Each structure stands twice: as C-alpha cells, then as structure tokens.
C-alpha cells in the first residue's frame with residue numbers, strides 16, 4: 001500500500017491537490033490492476049489519487065454524433081446500459097469475456113485503458129468501434145483516436161498526471177462481434193482476441209474495422225484487413241481470405257500463456273468465425 005491516498009471530490013479539486021503530492025503517484029479507479037500489482041510487489045507508488053467517485057468521469061451520455069462513456073464507468077454498468085447496447089455492439093459482445101461478474105463491478109473502462117495491457121478486452125472492443133479518448137490535464141483537454149493512445153506494453157501517450165475522462169464512440173449503425181481465446185472459456189487472460197465492427201449493406205461489408213488483443217505490443221488496429229474488407233460480400237470466401245490476411249498483420253510473442261505461431265494462427269480462426277457470425 002502507498003503511504004498516502006487522497007480522494008478529491010471534483011476535477012477542480014484534483015488539479016488543485018496534485019502539486020502538493022509526492023512525485024511517485026498514480027490514479028486509483030477500480031483498483032483491480034493497481035492493487036493487484038501493488039500486492040504482488042510489481043509496482044509501488046508513494047501516493048494513490050483515488051478518482052473512483054469523480055462525478056466528471058461518470059455517466060453515459062448521447063450527443064448528436066457520439067455516445068460518450070465516462071472513464072469511471074464500471075464494466076458492469078455498461079452491460080446494463082441501453083445506449084451502449086444500441087451503439088457499441090462490439091463492446092457488448094466483449095463484456096461477458098471480461099473477467100468475472102464481481103471484477104466487472106469494480107473495474108472501469110478508464111482503468112482498462114490506463115493499464116495499457118495488449119490484452120485489455122474493453123479497449124480492444126472500443127478500438128474496433130472507432131472510439132476516441134478524451135483526456136484532461138489541469139483543465140486543458142485533448143482528444144485522440146483510442147488506437148493511438150498506446151505506445152507499448154503498459155505504456156501510453158498520456159502526459160504526467162493526464163487523466164482519461166471519457167471515450168467517444170461515433171454513432172453509426174453497425175454489427176459487431178468479439179471473440180476471445182483463453183486458457184478457459186471463462187475468467188482468463190486471452191491468448192488472442194479479435195474484435196470486429198462492420199457496417200453491412202445488402203449482404204456486403206460497407207466498412208469494417210478489426211482490432212486484435214494479445215498479439216502485438218499494444219491493442220492493435222488491423223488497418224490492412226479492415227480496408228480490404230470494405231466493399232466485399234460478407235461470405236465464407238471473404239472470411240477465409242480475411243483470416244489469411246490478418247495473420248500477416250500481427251506480431252505475437254511467445255510467453256507463459258501461448259506460443260507466437262499458435263497466436264498468429266488463432267487470429268485467423270477467430271476473425272473468420274467473427275465475420276461468419278455477422279453474416280448470420
């Protein structure tokens with residue numbers, strides 16, 4: 001545990017409090033990653049800044065063009081949101097694969113991105129949905145495509161103390177699927193995961209975006225196969241060819257969970273199955 005935990009009541013109070021805090025500080029949201037890492041002695045901080053009740057990070061709101069999901073929203077809350085079910089089919093498909101119901105009651109989407117794991121299920125789904133991430137630092141705001149937030153395993157483009165405040169998912173009618181291969185069918189970190197969002201028109205793919213988890217240093221947007229899918233019929237032949245193409249786009253490693261070549265192969269299998277599921 002850190003020496004100090006502070007809990008500002010608002011963003012305004014957060015920006016006022018930060019300068020007086022120890023330099024080795026981290027944000028604490030649901031704590032499912034940060035507390036686990038602290039208990040394991042992997043990461044230590046002098047200070048945690050508890051952002052779990054910041055009202056500015058809460059809620060799911062619809063604007064004319066986007067669904068805005070607060071970074072502090074719990075994964076289980078998203079599961080229950082009618083707006084999320086309407087506009088984020090990939091995320092909805094990913095949620096049952098996310099840890100366990102009790103973990104989903106604690107874990108936030110902001111923490112999933114802040115932890116910057118290549119196997120983050122929520123992030124991978126949102127990258128396929130074409131999401132943007134809203135950031136804020138001492139009142140200054142910026143917005144990035146979510147796929148550009150990650151620079152390496154556990155590394156992001158976040159500036160020091162910069163806070164993820166929300167995710168913006170463009171409102172467009174699309175179908176989505178999320179398939180994850182893990183050591184068990186339930187409650188495990190993935191060996192590989194595939195997220196697909198596709199706008200469909202009369203049996204063809206109008207546009208598609210494919211994202212992959214656990215097969216690259218970051219949650220990966222597969223730009224090549226996404227572009228290739230546009231304009232193709234949504235057929236078994238297209239799914240097989242897309243599967244062959246996606247294998248060339250990933251750079252998996254061998255680690256305790258799986259071997260590189262198996263992961264590459266499974267990306268193809270999962271993408272083929274995901275595309276066929278959209279055709280049904």
Ligand SMILES: Cc1cc2nc3c(=O)[nH]c(=O)nc-3n(C[C@H](O)[C@H](O)[C@H](O)COP(=O)(O)OP(=O)(O)OC[C@H]3O[C@@H](n4cnc5c(N)ncnc54)[C@H](O)[C@@H]3O)c2cc1C
Nearest residue numbers: 027029030031032033034099108110111112114115121164
């Ligand atoms: C047993 C177990 C199973 C798990 N299974 C899965 C799984 O199946 N899929 C999956 O994707 N993940 C899984 N996880 C990982 C974890 O639950 C998720 O990454 C979760 O979304 C983290 O959210 P949190 O709110 O708990 O983050 P925290 O632990 O509070 O924070 C994580 C990191 O993000 C930073 N952070 C948090 N919020 C913000 C913010 N708003 N702005 C900037 N930085 C921020 C923190 O400083 C910290 O570095 C699992 C974890 C455990 C312990």
